[in-house]
Amino acid sequence: MKRMTLLAMSVLTATTPFISNAANNMIEARGAAMGNTGVASADYLTAGLYNPALAASFHESDDVGLLLPTLGGEGRDSDDSISTLNDLQSLIERYESDGQTDPDILTEINRLLDQLEGNKPTTVTATLGFALAIPSHLVSTNLYARGYAEAIAAPIIVKDSYTSSLVQMQAFASAELGLAMGKSFTIANQDVSFGITPKFQKLRTYALIASVADFDADNAEDSMVEKSAFNFDLGAAWNYNNWRMGLAVRDILAQEVDVNNVSGQKIDTYKLNPMVTVGTAYNGEFITAAVDIELTKQERFASLNDETQYLRFGIEGNAWDWAQLRAGYEVDMQDNADSAITAGIGLSPFDVVSLDLAGSYAGSNQVGASANLAFTF
16 A cells, blocks of 8 residues: 555546646535535535536635645455455565475465455555635636646456466546636526636556566656646535525546556557536535535546546534535445545634645545645735
């Protein structure tokens, strides 16, 4: 896990040179603590990360806001593949260095190969971002940048043959710089808002296929493929008293990036497909509750069984805008990620600076954490 985590962080840094010192899918800590909800429950400062229409959802007392930074990471190893692979590599090293080809060691090697066969992909992600929001009745704006990197590994097992069994690891990183714009309207006596985010994206992929004995994630960096693209998001929100419904469509223009091995040969394709999410939230003075559901699945790598599609729940208790306690739950309807519970806290003295911390847990094989710091002027 450590090597894959370091790779994800290095990929993120390499892919975001224009935001690496300033500045994101566990997007920011408040939403992450509330089950990663946000399409209807985010605020004007984080609107660009969830739903551009929410840039127009601000109070008269809200000021220019700065989110600097937001960062997070998550590891998912549903079948404990990394531990099994580490044990397997140690046994292979013993078996090959012994010179006696101990049949008991070979039997144990084959048992571990059977244990790896059919395992779900192992994923490590890292995120980084910032936002600058300016609320206005004319057009509210939210300038943001975010980077995201994920490394995914899956075993390709040939029964009873460790020399023929492989680990295929692929990594994707994206960096985007966007300007979310939102405006409120009164239509048929209904309070609605609409938003759009034009954005520039830089996309990169990496890949490595190696034997189970020699696999080392650090060797993937020479396989990089890069693509630049223009894209945009759309959003809408409807407000009724303390209730809000939201709709967000991210990455309207689908993108595909080749995945090449270190020899330059194409082995896969990464798909960045449009994501449609609807949400509803109750935004009260002391309680916020939210539900988000993804109507489309996130496809990712074409050859791997790594699609996700989430149903999310979140709740927040607010103590007079000075402190917040949050919890949530998320379920992958594609059953490729374990259901996770989330929790977090927020501290916001004088409504000038706020610190948010969040964590997620789905058993010892899937954990995550995120944090962000925000200022209002």
